[in-house]
Amino acid sequence: SGVCPVQHLEHLPVFVVVICRKVSVINFNQIFLNMVSVNVGLVHYVLDHIYGTLLHRTKLGTPFFSKGWGGTKLDLLERMVKQLFPEAPCQNWPPTAVQPKWKTVWETKNSCLREGVFRTTCDERLIDALPPESHNARVAFLTPKDVSPEKMACVVHLAGTGDHSFERRLRLGGPLLKDNIATMVLESPYYGQRRPSMQHGAKLQCVSDLLLLGKATIDEARSLLYWLQAEAGYGKMGICGLSMGGVHAAMVGSLHPTPIATLPFLAPHSAVVPFCEGLYRHATAWEALREDAAALAKDATSLTEDAASGISIEQVKDRLRSVLSLTDVTRFPLPKNPQAVIFVGATDDGYIPRHSVMELQKAWPGSEVRWVTGGHVSSFLLHNDSFRKAIVDALDRL
Numbered sequence: 001s002g003v004c005p006v007q008h009l010e011h012l013p014v015f016v017v018v019i020c021r022k023v024s025v026i027n028f029n030q031i032f033l034n035m036v037s038v039n040v041g042l043v044h045y046v047l048d049h050i051y052g053t054l055l056h057r058t059k060l061g062t063p064f065f066s067k068g069w070g071g072t073k074l075d076l077l078e079r080m081v082k083q084l085f086p087e088a089p090c091q092n093w094p095p096t097a098v099q100p101k102w103k104t105v106w107e108t109k110n111s112c113l114r115e116g117v118f119r120t121t122c123d124e125r126l127i128d129a130l131p132p133e134s135h136n137a138r139v140a141f142l143t144p145k146d147v148s149p150e151k152m153a154c155v156v157h158l159a160g161t162g163d164h165s166f167e168r169r170l171r172l173g174g175p176l177l178k179d180n181i182a183t184m185v186l187e188s189p190y191y192g193q194r195r196p197s198m199q200h201g202a203k204l205q206c207v208s209d210l211l212l213l214g215k216a217t218i219d220e221a222r223s224l225l226y227w228l229q230a231e232a233g234y235g236k237m238g239i240c241g242l243s244m245g246g247v248h249a250a251m252v253g254s255l256h257p258t259p260i261a262t263l264p265f266l267a268p269h270s271a272v273v274p275f276c277e278g279l280y281r282h283a284t285a286w287e288a289l290r291e292d293a294a295a296l297a298k299d300a301t302s303l304t305e306d307a308a309s310g311i312s313i314e315q316v317k318d319r320l321r322s323v324l325s326l327t328d329v330t331r332f333p334l335p336k337n338p339q340a341v342i343f344v345g346a347t348d349d350g351y352i353p354r355h356s357v358m359e360l361q362k363a364w365p366g367s368e369v370r371w372v373t374g375g376h377v378s379s380f381l382l383h384n385d386s387f388r389k390a391i392v393d394a395l396d397r398l
Helices: 005-011 028-057 072-082 124-129 167-179 207-232 244-255 272-277 279-283 286-301 313-327 354-363 376-382 384-396
Strands: 014-019 022-027 101-107 111-119 136-144 153-158 181-187 236-242 261-265 342-346 368-372
Touching (some): 072 124, 124 207, 136 167, 153 167, 153 207, 153 244, 153 384, 167 384, 207 236, 207 244, 342 384
Parallel strands (some): 153 181, 153 236
Antiparallel strands (some): 101 111
């Protein structure tokens, strides 16, 4: 008849089938809808893999970690990241204070966008390890006007992999102005104007760069939250991020000494998941890591070149898994108010499997997991309203 059948599902019959004296009622409406749901989910999952193939498996671009492990920087980072875990004697609070230098980008009757710059609040040893371009942090601050900070909330938004600008996160936070929720967007080290000149896109050159990016982001975000509380006087605060930014947001929320809303979106429980199990494993320079490991082994133990070259790719993968296990959020402390933690996962995520999201909730009893229908890429594009709803709900629980 030329009419879309989906529009008339309610008119389909319910059939009764009698087989072997057992009566089974089959609702073909529900079967059809389930088939549609499965097929749509498969499309989202396949889209993630097509996107991942074009981006990571065509070998057209530079892979992750093309310059190896990072030498002594990696040793330093491993020691310092371990200090974040709950068995450490000190969680370093209050953090280093910041006084961003602000300039107004634009101003309307109801809102104002400012950008600020401050020196990274990392330990001096980490500053020496960071590229010079990453020494100064940049932040955008979108606020409603004519509302006092104590009557507002503010959420700090952290960058996902490849998020080099403020725009996407400002678009996510902008509609929340009507709820008196301000948005602060931090530019990560190695991204945007903080990207080293020799780095191509988001493809970090060394494994140590990934840990440096994470540690610096955590330190800077903690300093910004302290500034919002102590200097700006905000009543409620939150931290959120998508994908890699969600991992960092979970860590910051875990370490904060008072309750804050914590919102990891489309985030794994550890960087091991995307790099060792997910699509990023196809974008990793395994041979470069093997050659660098062999060179390091030869220097450290005076092995012959033949012995050092005997290091296998599987051994390299095990080593990377061990290093990236430092990013396992389930090893971090339970946040002060786990009811204000809302994880949002995607039902058909080709990058972040469902079990990884559930490990986060299992580690933090009282937290909530919500699901959006889609894959990693499609959810990133289509489900901002669900992310905003989670932000509002988590802040309401404080």
